[in-house]
Amino acid sequence: xxxxxxxxxxxxxxxxxxxxxxxxxxxxxxxxxxxxxxxxxxxxxxxxxxxxxxxxxxxxxxxxxxxxxxxxxxxxxxxxxxxxxxxxxxxxxxxxxxxxxxxxxxxxxxxxxxxxxxxxxxxxxxxxxxxxxxxxxxxxxxxxxxxxxxxxxxxxxxxxxxxxxxxxxxxxxxxxxxxxxxxxxxxxxxxxxxxxxxxxxxxxxxxxxxxxxxxxxxxxxxxxxxxxxxxxxxxxxxxxxxxxxxxxxxxxxxxxxxxxxxxxxxxxxxxxxxxxxxxxxxxxxxxxxxxxxxxxxxxxxxxxxxxxxxxxxxxxxxxxxxxxxxxxxxxxxxxxxxxxxxxxxxxxxxxxxxxxxxxxxxxxxxxxxxxxxxxxxxxxxxxxxxxxxxxxxxxxxxxxxxxxxxxxxxxxxxxxxxxxxxxxxxxxxxxxxxxxxxxxxxxxxxxxxxxxxxxxxxxxxxxxxxxxxxxxxxxxxxxxxx
Amino acid sequence: xxxxxxxxxxxxxxxxxxxxxxxxxxxxxxxxxxxxxxxxxxxxxxxxxxxxxxxxxxxxxxxxxxxxxxxxxxxxxxxxxxxxxxxxxxxxxxxxxxxxxxxxxxxxxxxxxxxxxxxxxxxxxxxxxxxxxxxxxxxxxxxxxxxxxxxxxxxxxxxxxxxxxxxxxxxxxxxxxxxxxxxxxxxxxxxxxxxxxxxxxxxxxxxxxxxxxx
Numbered sequence: 001x002x003x004x005x006x007x008x009x010x011x012x013x014x015x016x017x018x019x020x021x022x023x024x025x026x027x028x029x030x031x032x033x034x035x036x037x038x039x040x041x042x043x044x045x046x047x048x049x050x051x052x053x054x055x056x057x058x059x060x061x062x063x064x065x066x067x068x069x070x071x072x073x074x075x076x077x078x079x080x081x082x083x084x085x086x087x088x089x090x091x092x093x094x095x096x097x098x099x100x101x102x103x104x105x106x107x108x109x110x111x112x113x114x115x116x117x118x119x120x121x122x123x124x125x126x127x128x129x130x131x132x133x134x135x136x137x138x139x140x141x142x143x144x145x146x147x148x149x150x151x152x153x154x155x156x157x158x159x160x161x162x163x164x165x166x167x168x169x170x171x172x173x174x175x176x177x178x179x180x181x182x183x184x185x186x187x188x189x190x191x192x193x194x195x196x197x198x199x200x201x202x203x204x205x206x207x208x209x210x211x212x213x214x215x216x217x218x219x220x221x222x223x224x225x226x227x228x229x230x231x232x233x234x235x236x237x238x239x240x241x242x243x244x245x246x247x248x249x250x251x252x253x254x255x256x257x258x259x260x261x262x263x264x265x266x267x268x269x270x271x272x273x274x275x276x277x278x279x280x281x282x283x284x285x286x287x288x289x290x291x292x293x294x295x296x297x298x299x300x301x302x303x304x305x306x307x308x309x310x311x312x313x314x315x316x317x318x319x320x321x322x323x324x325x326x327x328x329x330x331x332x333x334x335x336x337x338x339x340x341x342x343x344x345x346x347x348x349x350x351x352x353x354x355x356x357x358x359x360x361x362x363x364x365x366x367x368x369x370x371x372x373x374x375x376x377x378x379x380x381x382x383x384x385x386x387x388x389x390x391x392x393x394x395x396x397x398x399x400x401x402x403x404x405x406x407x408x409x410x411x412x413x414x415x416x417x418x419x420x421x422x423x424x425x426x427x428x429x430x431x432x433x434x435x436x437x438x439x440x441x442x443x444x445x446x447x448x449x450x451x452x453x454x455x456x457x458x459x460x461x462x463x464x465x466x467x468x469x470x471x472x473x474x475x476x477x478x479x480x481x482x
Numbered sequence: 483x484x485x486x487x488x489x490x491x492x493x494x495x496x497x498x499x500x501x502x503x504x505x506x507x508x509x510x511x512x513x514x515x516x517x518x519x520x521x522x523x524x525x526x527x528x529x530x531x532x533x534x535x536x537x538x539x540x541x542x543x544x545x546x547x548x549x550x551x552x553x554x555x556x557x558x559x560x561x562x563x564x565x566x567x568x569x570x571x572x573x574x575x576x577x578x579x580x581x582x583x584x585x586x587x588x589x590x591x592x593x594x595x596x597x598x599x600x601x602x603x604x605x606x607x608x609x610x611x612x613x614x615x616x617x618x619x620x621x622x623x624x625x626x627x628x629x630x631x632x633x634x635x636x637x638x639x640x641x642x643x644x645x646x647x648x649x650x651x652x653x654x655x656x657x658x659x660x661x662x663x664x665x666x667x668x669x670x671x672x673x674x675x676x677x678x679x680x681x682x683x684x685x686x687x688x689x690x691x692x693x694x695x696x
Contacts, residue, residue, distance in 0.1 A: 154635065235543065236588065281540035282682070283588045 002081065002090040003172070005099040009378035012341025014301045016296075022301065024243060028250045029066045030231050036063035037206050041213035047262050048246040051275035062255070064185075071252050072261040078307040080268040082195040082225055086170035090430050091139055093270055093309035093343055096348040098376065100369045101336075102131050103314045103350035105357030106147040111442070114321045116356045122163070124149040126449055127349075128160065128168035130359040133452040136349065136369040137362070140165050140173035141346055142199060155476045156469075159184045163291040163465050166192055168454045173198065174227060174351055175214040177215040179481065186222045189384035191464040197225040197270065200260070204232040213259065220263035228256035233285055234295075236278050242294050249275050249295075250302065257308075270344065272311035273299040279318075287353040288318035288329030293336040300340035311344035320352045322438055331368055340370045363441040363448075367418040374416035385410070419445050484515050488523040491555065495527045498547035500554050511622040517562040521570055524559075525601070528552055532599030536684055543638070544587065549595035572603040573668035574694045579607035579616060581644065582665075584637035589663055592683035593629060600687050613640075613647040620653055626694045629686070631663040638665040642674040658693045662686060 013462045016024070036054070038061050039045055045062055049055040054063040079094030091099055108119040108127075119127070127145035131137045144165060148157035158181045165173045165182035166188060174197040175185050182198050189196035200216040203209050219226055230249040234239030253271050260267050275295050276285030279402035286292075296312035303310035315333035330347060347369055350363030379385075388405050393399075401407050420440035422429065429435075457465065476482035489509045494502035503524075506597045510520045531548040534540035563570065576597055580590045587609045594606045605623050607615060619630060628648075641661050648654040660678040661671050671679035678693055682684035 278542070280543060281535075281538065283542055283592070 001088045002092045003084070003088070003099065003236065005091070005097045006338070006376045007299045007375035008096045008341060008376045012300070012304065013313050013336070013339040015297050016298075016301050020243075021305065024246055024298075026249070027247045028254065029069060030080045031206070031247060031251040032064040032069055032254060033066055035064065035206065035251075036061040037208065037252065039208045039213060039259075040207070040210040041257070043211045043217070044208075045261055047291060048259065052347075053258075064258060066256060068258055072254075072258040073306050073308070074266075075261045075265050076257065076269050076308050077266065079309065080225070082172055082197065082268070083193065084170060084172035085166065085192055086195055089139075089171050091172050093268075095343075096341070098338055098342060098373075099344050100136055100348070100373070101139045101141050101143055101344065101346050102137055102318055102348040102362055103346040103357065104141060104144040104146065104354065105350055105352075106143075106243055106355050107357075107359050108146060109351050109356045111358070111360065114351070116352075118335045119146045120152070121149045124291075125168050127357070127359050127362075128164055129452055129454055130362060130445060131348070132169035132171060132446050133448045134362060135364045136366045136373060137348055138172065139171050140169060142174055142176035145170045145174070145349060145359070145362075153476075153482050155179050155181070155481045156472065159188075159469055162188055162360075163469055166465060167462075169458060170455050179476075180214075181308060181472065182215045182218050183475075184468050185220060186224065187468045188220070188465060190226065191468065192461060195225055197227045199227045199229055199272075200256050201274075202228070202230045202256065204230055204237040204252060205248055206252060208252075208256065209348040216256070216260055217263060220260060220267055222276055223264070225268040225270065226256075226260045227270045227272060228260070229252045232275045233279070234275065234277045234291065234416070238275060240278075242291065242298060245275055245295065246298050246302070249273065249299070270309045270311060272344070273313045275299075275313060285316075285353065286318070287316040288325070288333070291332055291334070296333075296337055296342065297340040300337070300342045304341055309343045311346075312340065312342040314350070314354070316350045316353045318319055318353065320356075322351070326361075327368075328350070330365060334368060335372050338376055349439060359445050360438065360441045362419055363444050364437050367421050368438070369417065371416050380413075414444065419470070483513055484519075485613075487513060487515050488520065491520060492527050495524055495548065495551050495555070496530075498544075498551050500551045503551050503555040504558060507555035510557060512564045517559045517566065518568060518570060520559050521556070521563075524552055524555060525551070525598070528595065528599040529601075529654065532596050535596070539595050542588070542592070545595050546591055549598070551593050552598065562668065570603060573601040574628040575603045575605070575623055576629055576690060577605045577607065577619045577623055577625040577657075578631075579611035580609040580628040580631045580633075581612060581637055581640035582612045583640060584632050584663075585609045585636055586631070586633035589633065589683070590629075590631040593631070593662065593680075593686045596683045596687050597629075597690060602690065606619070613644045616644050617647055617651055617653065620648070620657055621651075625657060627690050628657045628659045629690075630649075630659070630661050632661070632666060633664040635665045638663070639669060641666075641676070645675050660686065660689055660693070669693075 047057045048062045052065050081090050081092050084090050107116040124146050124465045158176055162175050162185050177198045198215050198219050200212050230252040234240050234245045238248045278288045279286040292313045317326045317329040334347045348365040348449035349357040351361055391425050420437050490506040535545050571689050578594050594604050597604050630641045658677040661676045664682050678689045680689045
């Protein structure tokens with residue numbers, strides 16, 4: 001058994017012609033071979049040098065022969081399982097399956113003023129309870145739901161959030177790294193018997209900092225899965241064009257893949273696009289911009305061809321409140337991602353970019369994801385669904401279908417039933433206080449918090465977790481960081 | 483000839499043609515054009531760019547290119563100004579830089595360009611600037627404002643290091659300190675003892691104006 005996710009039953013959306021694909025692929029190999037990637041990690045450079053990469057230690061730059069790149073791609077499994085705390089919630093990544101996860105935020109928002117503020121510990125844990133309960137949240141990404149909570153010293157944010165995810169959800173998750181915290185993340189995963197994946201994040205253009213590579217070595221040595229992502233901003237740290245920024249992003253990811261496959265041949269790897277156009281007024285990522293989708297669809301097409309499970313850039317909106325803009329930005333990005341055949345997509349909960357998240361928004365977005373998921377399942381065509389016999393039996397007026405068993409059997413499969421969307425008639429809507437999905441979502445949040453109790457850890461698991469957190473505190477105290 | 487040079491300076495800046503702009507500045511110096519007039523001609527264009535940015539008609543690539551184009555020509559013209567012992571009329575002097583350990587220049591460049599556009603004299607120390615370098619520039623330039631940028635949470639604390647160094651050198655009361663950048667907010671700025679904080683480049687210009695009473 002594994003988490004069901006959504007299975008796409010039709011051909012994915014592809015927007016590159018064969019010629020365009022080949023041109024981008026060739027340019028990517030060219031960058032790897034002739035420009036190279038700066039890797040600020042001596043052990044990694046030595047490893048690459050011993051496998052025919054040309055290494056300049058002064059500039060920390062490695063140049064990759066195309067043969068090695070192709071060979072490394074071959075070593076990556078095209079589909080693999082990652083273990084969750086509840087085995088029924090393992091993910092099987094790859095193929096036609098798409099899993100959705102929440103889009104985390106640095107802070108929460110005040111639901112009356114929509115202004116950002118730091119979440120409390122209780123709000124972080126409650127946020128995870130909501131995500132554990134939502135049916136279309138299939139896994140939890142890094143820094144979820146918040147990048148930390150009140151009173152946490154910066155170095156303890158990732159370990160504490162990781163522990164919160166383990167405590168309040170049985171869903172699979174992946175995590176970030178910083179200041180060697182992956183040492184403790186790996187220990188937590190091992191103590192719980194789960195698979196963890198820490199991101200190996202490039203620092204564009206064409207660079208990996210030592211910290212990312214060190215984390216990758218630790219993940220590989222512990223037998224965990226790997227995740228490589230670029231983080232380019234088109235026009236600032238990547239070319240402004242979709243084609244050019246695809247080349248640099250893919251060159252960065254491929255360099256990461258070569259390294260991971262040299263560290264541990266056959267390592268399970270997921271790749272994720274994390275490329276945003278630049279907001280040319282503020283210099284920030286242009287959240288909600290259609291460039292995210294154009295880049296993502298191209299990314300999806302290329303990595304499906306390479307045979308590696310892939311995730312698309314998060315469906316972060318630029319809006320600050322759950323309004324029309326928030327809805328269309330998320331819907332367009334999430335729907336296009338799903339149609340493109342991507343395997344992982346983050347949607348639920350983001351209010352503005354990666355700065356804010358709220359469970360109420362996650363509940364609204366869960367309906368959006370459910371609608372998309374239903375669409376992906378496509379149309380079943382069989383004797384039973386065509387229903388020729390029934391059509392003949394009902395005939396013209398006064399025939400009807402409402403009273404038929406066929407309707408009772410099929411309608412729930414054919415439709416998607418939203419949890420909090422307003423689907424009332426005008427009279428009902430007026431009588432019930434003219435509520436919108438936002439009002440229903442607030443009620444739903446209270447209902448979930450009252451009823452849903454995440455499966456608790458056993459006593460010994462909780463002791464293990466607390467011991468690892470204490471070890472992390474001592475580690476950072478000794479380093480003078482706490 | 484002078485008219486042609488001034489127009490050449492303006493056109494090259496408007497076209498973001500760095501090499502052309504430096505060539506026209508050199509020519510201005512060779513032909514004995516008053517450097518103050520040449521600087522005014524450039525400032526007029528940079529003001530147009532700044533206004534265009536504020537109106538939402540021009541964007542970051544324009545602001546960054548205009549700032550970079552002007553910087554090269556300004557170096558030539560300022561050198562000529564010094565030789566003649568002249569000083570430019572300005573609303574005030576600002577020393578600006580991104581702090582030590584941080585190589586992010588865009589936000590700092592935006593502030594620098596908009597301040598120049600608004601009539602301030604800006605000495606941009608660049609990125610990865612150590613406390614000693616800020617102190618040296620303050621002793622030398624005697625600016626009204628010290629502006630520091632930091633994008634990273636790990637480098638934000640360097641702004642405090644600079645403020646402490648100012649106190650140690652007895653310079654803290656001679657200059658107003660403003661801070662900004664992705665990792666900074668008002669409470670951080672207050673906490674490290676800065677005189678002001680702005681979250682955007684146009685806000686920074688207003689902040690500088692209010693701090694020095696212009």
